[in-house]
Amino acid sequence: MYKHQFDFTENDFRVIQKLIYDYAGISLNDAKQNLVYSRLTRRLRANNITNFSSYLEFLSKDKNEWQLFINALTTNLTSFFREPHHFPILARHIKNLDTRETIALWSCAASTGEEPYSMAMTMVELFGSYTPPVRIIATDIDTQALEQAKAGIYSMEKVDMLTPDQLRPFFLKGEGKNAGLVKIREELKDIVTFRQVNLLNEDWSVRAPFAAIFCRNVMIYLDKKTQMAxxxxxxxxxxxxxxxxxxxxENIILISDLFKLHSRTVYQLKQE
Ligand SMILES: C[S@@+](CC[C@H](N)C(=O)[O-])C[C@H]1O[C@@H](n2cnc3c(N)ncnc32)[C@H](O)[C@@H]1O
Structure with missing residues (x-):
């Protein structure tokens, strides 16, 4: 490890590794020491603490800091229509459902909202209505990411890849002091409900059955045992x-006793 401004020992790293693994299932290998240091120095600064062992002691006593510690260690990278081939598959699947019930979809690592909003846009386009018979529950462990998701405000760069036909019906363009920003339209927001869920918790409190679950780019942070569970x-x-x-x-071929491949990186239960 290189010399740090804030004292950060091997033992501090081990303690952090165990805390985040036990709580969130996130598996940080030894190569992540510098990443952990840079993510958490923000928290030390915010609390005027000058070394990691004092921070860890403070963390053990402060409930509010606990969530901020978790938020700091999650990786929230996402984008609108990430892995774009999934969205036409979702549309086709929903189109073929023969149901009069409201269709439920779950985005279980929703991050800052781009994924569930892309699902909602797909549903609005499919049904040709801002009130499709669909509800989307979008959850994540990170409360700050969820706050951003709920606000639905993004920089213009985040929507660079969208066509004008995708932008116009779903976003409002900021003006004046909001120039350079876009905001998700309320009609689209109404389809999505955001809520904190830690996938490691025994009780997810989500209302099944789901026509589709999006669990994308979160398993990579978890070890095999946790992924399986x-x-x-x-x-x-x-x-x-x-x-x-x-x-x-995220190759789940290993649990082929439960799921079978439906199309590229999309799975279906084996026993229907
Ligand atoms: C890289 S983002 C993926 C976002 C989106 N699904 C996508 O594919 O673009 C991973 C997300 O998983 C969340 N996460 C990590 N561990 C989690 C857990 N135990 N329970 C719920 N969410 C978790 C993080 O907070 C982060 O927002």
Whole structure:
């Protein structure tokens, strides 16, 4: 480790590694020491603390800091229509459902909202209505990411890849002091409900069955044992023929006793 401004020992790193693993399932290997240092120095500064061992002591006593510690260690990278091939698959799947019930979708690592809003846009386009018979529950462990998601305000760069036809119906363009920003339209927001859920918690309190679960680019931070446990718990929450969407590098072939491949990085229960 290089010399740090704030004292950060091997033992401090081990303690942090265990805390985040036990609480969130996030598995930080030894190569992540510098990342942890740079993510958490913000928290030390905010609390006027000059070394990690004092910070860890403070953390053990301060409930509010605990959530900020978790938020600091999550990686929230996401974008609108990330892994774009998933969205036409979702549209086709919903179109083929023969149901009069409201269709439920779950984005279980929603981050700052781009994923569930992309799902909502897909549903509005599919049904040709701002009030499709669809509800989307969007959850994440990170409360700050969820606050941003709820606000639905993004910089123009975040929507660079969208066509004018995708932008116009779903975003309002900021003017004056809001120039350079866009805001998700209220009609789209109304389709999505954001809530904190830690995938490691025993009780997710989500209202199944889901026609689709998006669990994308979160498994990569968890170890195999935790991934398996979570995937097993998805199975009973999926509606018949329900689809599980995972990230491009999240290969769940290993649990092929439960899921089978439906299309690229999309899975379906084996036993329907
Ligand atoms: C890289 S983002 C993925 C966002 C989006 N699904 C996508 O593919 O673009 C990973 C998200 O997983 C969340 N996360 C990490 N551990 C979690 C856990 N135990 N429970 C729920 N969310 C978690 C993080 O807070 C982060 O927002």
């Amino acid at each position: 979570i995937l097993q718990r998805f199975a009973p929450l999926l509606a018949p023929k329900g689809l599980l969407f995972v990230g491009h590098s």
